[in-house]
Amino acid sequence: MRKFAVSHLRTFGDGKKSLELRIQQECVHLCNAFRAEKGPFNPMVTLNSAVSNIISCLIFGQRFDYRDEYYQRILRLDTECIQLMGSPRAQLYNVCPWLLEYLPGPHQTIFSNYKQITDFLRGEIIKHKENWDPSNPRDFIDNYLTEMEKKNSDPEAGFNIEGLVVTCLDLIEAGTETATTTLRWGLLFMMKFPEIQEKVQAEIDRVIRQSRQPCLADRVDMPYTEAVIHEMQRFGDVVPLGFPKKAVKDTKLGGFFIPKGTSITVNLSSVLHDPNEWETPNTFDPGHFMNENGQFRKRDAFLPFSAGKRACLGEQLARQVIFLFFTTLLQQFTVTKCPGEEPSLEGEIWFCSPP
Numbered sequence: 001m002r003k004f005a006v007s008h009l010r011t012f013g014d015g016k017k018s019l020e021l022r023i024q025q026e027c028v029h030l031c032n033a034f035r036a037e038k039g040p041f042n043p044m045v046t047l048n049s050a051v052s053n054i055i056s057c058l059i060f061g062q063r064f065d066y067r068d069e070y071y072q073r074i075l076r077l078d079t080e081c082i083q084l085m086g087s088p089r090a091q092l093y094n095v096c097p098w099l100l101e102y103l104p105g106p107h108q109t110i111f112s113n114y115k116q117i118t119d120f121l122r123g124e125i126i127k128h129k130e131n132w133d134p135s136n137p138r139d140f141i142d143n144y145l146t147e148m149e150k151k152n153s154d155p156e157a158g159f160n161i162e163g164l165v166v167t168c169l170d171l172i173e174a175g176t177e178t179a180t181t182t183l184r185w186g187l188l189f190m191m192k193f194p195e196i197q198e199k200v201q202a203e204i205d206r207v208i209r210q211s212r213q214p215c216l217a218d219r220v221d222m223p224y225t226e227a228v229i230h231e232m233q234r235f236g237d238v239v240p241l242g243f244p245k246k247a248v249k250d251t252k253l254g255g256f257f258i259p260k261g262t263s264i265t266v267n268l269s270s271v272l273h274d275p276n277e278w279e280t281p282n283t284f285d286p287g288h289f290m291n292e293n294g295q296f297r298k299r300d301a302f303l304p305f306s307a308g309k310r311a312c313l314g315e316q317l318a319r320q321v322i323f324l325f326f327t328t329l330l331q332q333f334t335v336t337k338c339p340g341e342e343p344s345l346e347g348e349i350w351f352c353s354p355p
């Protein structure tokens, strides 16, 4: 499934509308929605809808209007699931499901929400099947249906409707909340550190100006903005733990013996805040990613997407979305705190990997 999704992501964008263009078009919708707000507002729902639309284009071949009640409901249910998964009682369910299975609690809400979300996905798949043309694939679902047909004599390959439902759900969940939360942290940092926001805007004015939209080619000419975005990801630390893996054989790693069958979870947070790697790990400072000549500097300990064979498969997509959304927003808006209020940099734990 991973290989299949990676190859789809790679070819996505070669079609009628390139991925970059789709993200730029979504930026226009996002800015219009922000502009329509009167007075202070919480950008969370609109940002989530905009990011999710990029994943929707990939999976369903279409975006959804921010006022589409049904789709908004699906997004709300999903956000609630991710939020509840971090609650102590949902974690307890993960440890002893047999004990809590029939008792009320957040795990029941999670199951009910997922039932509604997967029903929505099944409905979209049925619609796709009605006018599916294998010679003219529109999106991930069409490509998957073709693969299902190719592999129908090999049930072990796992290409079936339920596999498609779960894969769509994985892509939506992994791709939407992560990038949205990164952007929310980004806007909060800009609010908290106006001098950094001014420097990003000065770079936007120098490289892009106001007459055109930001594009991906601008990245190389914008080392300060790149440094700010990297620091947003480091300090925002939106996926503190990787997903659990199991050792397939006895292994020695860094002087430790790991017996076959041991569950291992990578603590990405410890890398992103490692005092041996970062000059001031607990301070938001884009200088972590700049060298003395004002150029962008890569850092080995920058691992928000994890590493290895099962690292994030959406890294390239996420980086494009974050760059284009962030620069477009700061080109058109200045984020400020409400008078008399001091924004807090305290985070909340939502989704947690099962132990």
Ligand code: HEM
Residues within 6 Å of the ligand: 002, 055, 170, 171, 174, 175, 176, 178, 179, 182, 238, 239, 241, 242, 243, 244, 266, 268, 304, 305, 306, 307, 309, 310, 311, 312, 313, 314, 315, 317, 318
């Ligand atoms: C800021 C945005 C994102 C961050 C910080 C992020 C981070 C991560 C991390 C840390 C992992 C776990 C890797 C591990 O366990 O070793 C992961 C896995 C994954 N991510 Fe992302 N991700 C982001 C965006 C996306 C997007 C946009 C997509 C999809 C289009 C995506 C799809 C996935 C998938 C499918 C996996 C599971 C990969 C596997 O198990 O083989 N992610 N991501």
